[in-house]
Amino acid sequence: MANNKRMNLTLKIWRQKDSNAKGQMVDYKVTDISEHMSFLEMMDVLNEQLVNSGDEPVAFDHDCREGICGMCSMYINGEAHGPDRGITTCQLHMRMFKDGDTITIEPFRAKAFPVIKDLVVDRMAFERIQQAGGYISVNTSGNTQDANGIPISKHAADEAMDAATCIGCGACVATCKNSSAMLFVGAKVSQYALLPQGQIEAVDRVKNMVAQMDAEGFGNCTNTGACEIECPKGISLENIARMNRELMKAHLK
Numbered sequence: 001m002a003n004n005k006r007m008n009l010t011l012k013i014w015r016q017k018d019s020n021a022k023g024q025m026v027d028y029k030v031t032d033i034s035e036h037m038s039f040l041e042m043m044d045v046l047n048e049q050l051v052n053s054g055d056e057p058v059a060f061d062h063d064c065r066e067g068i069c070g071m072c073s074m075y076i077n078g079e080a081h082g083p084d085r086g087i088t089t090c091q092l093h094m095r096m097f098k099d100g101d102t103i104t105i106e107p108f109r110a111k112a113f114p115v116i117k118d119l120v121v122d123r124m125a126f127e128r129i130q131q132a133g134g135y136i137s138v139n140t141s142g143n144t145q146d147a148n149g150i151p152i153s154k155h156a157a158d159e160a161m162d163a164a165t166c167i168g169c170g171a172c173v174a175t176c177k178n179s180s181a182m183l184f185v186g187a188k189v190s191q192y193a194l195l196p197q198g199q200i201e202a203v204d205r206v207k208n209m210v211a212q213m214d215a216e217g218f219g220n221c222t223n224t225g226a227c228e229i230e231c232p233k234g235i236s237l238e239n240i241a242r243m244n245r246e247l248m249k250a251h252l253k
């Protein structure tokens with residue numbers, strides 16, 4: 001028979017009724033949790049327990065539950081997306097914990113990500129940064145040049161693809177002592193800066209996205225590198241350097 005370790009756990013969870021309420025940590029017990037469950041499945045067990053006893057379930061964001069959408073923002077035992085590396089909270093397995101553990105679960109904390117309720121934060125600031133320039137304008141009248149017909153070096157294509165894997169989860173912001181969004185914005189700027197299709201709007205893109213990032217109240221990068229370590233998609237600090245070079249070039253034009 002396959003191993004199936006079962007666990008009894010204490011959860012310390014941030015509960016906050018709404019954005020104006022004063023939140024607090026509340027203790028819960030969950031029992032008979034399988035090591036094969038995902039972290040979110042464990043949270044589902046807790047919520048079922050709370051609903052059955054007439055209490056309000058813990059609000060948390062989730063959607064794809066397979067590491068794609070970037071919704072599942074949880075700060076677990078002091079780390080964005082928990083103790084594993086290169087994964088999102090929905091990909092975190094309970095086998096990372098042991099029977100009797102106490103697990104602390106908080107929302108992603110940053111001034112630019114206000115708490116909406118419990119573990120749910122408002123990450124619309126990222127959307128507004130994207131809207132400021134994270135796109136290319138293409139004529140879709142039917143005369144569009146086939147993307148495969150534009151020569152791009154393998155190196156540039158690979159680097160652009162790596163930058164494009166950013167899922168906008170916000171773990172970089174939550175992890176950074178300055179609540180900096182530069183890894184996210186660096187990835188979004190780089191995705192286009194590396195490709196010929198991104199050149200036409202390059203100057204406005206980097207200027208507008210960085211201006212929006214500052215307007216949203218994110219802090220500056222001081223090269224600590226914690227964001228790179230906690231990023232579930234392995235977005236490299238090199239993207240921040242590229243964004244800074246792009247910004248310098250844009251101001252010289």
Ligand code: SF4
Nearest residue numbers: 166167169170172231
């Ligand atoms: S850079 Fe990484 S941590 Fe930051 S939003 Fe993108 S995927 Fe998430």
Ligand code: FES
Nearest residue numbers: 063065070072090
């Ligand atoms: S729920 Fe989509 S990345 Fe976790």
